[in-house]
Amino acid sequence: MSGPALCFEQVGLTLGRTDILCEVSLRVAAGSVHALVGPNGGGKSSLVKTLLGQTPHRGTLTLEWPGEQAGVIAYVPQALEFDRALPMTVDDFMAAMCQRRPVFFGLSPHRADAIAEALGRVGLLDKRRRRMGALSGGERQRVLLAQSLIPAPGLVVLDEPMSALDEAGAAIFERLLAGWREAGVTVLWIEHDLSAVGRLADHVTGLNRRVLFDGPPAPTLTPERLMALFSTRPAAAGLEVAA
Incomplete structure (x- = not known):
């Protein structure tokens, strides 16, 4: 089964007095490899938890499956x-x-x-x-x-799957990613390795509590945007969306 498109519309999450996600809106194209990048504590894993139904949230989250039946969702934790x-x-x-x-x-x-x-x-x-x-x-991560x-999944959600992998494991992961793309599976992928994102992802979103940029990796991952993304405070609204 081909994968779904994902639509996050004004998704917000507050824990105590802390805003974890602030009006996050983004779309993941069906059958694409979509990477989420950002600093620790920036809300990437929290956004995934909203997708998996593990965290209450504000806003709307929609999975647009092809056909009449929902497919299988696979999740790989860090x-x-x-x-x-x-x-x-x-x-x-x-x-x-x-x-x-x-x-x-x-x-x-x-x-x-x-x-x-x-x-x-x-x-x-x-x-x-x-x-x-x-x-x-690394072997446990392979398991x-x-x-x-x-x-066989239609949607794969990956939370930093390369963090414990050695070179051989990383090559195996890349083959799996290529197979999912060829099969039309939608992949939402949290990753810190920006070089891997640049090589392997179709689309990248920078998240630091809010969306700071969104677009194809090559033109989007500029030094200026990355500096704003990984600063300790959420970046200014002027860098929110990249064409």
């Missing part, structure tokens, strides 16, 4: 928090995330092939019986990427 002493293997984790059958019954025959294929795509098929706690941070492939 890191996996768990007790590393747990005797949970990679297969156990994939079973818990990708099937309805209880994990203690083992892999479902209906999901076993798909899980094996997903682990193969991220280069971890030979470590499927390794304990999750024994994996490196998170693998679980996002089952079932």
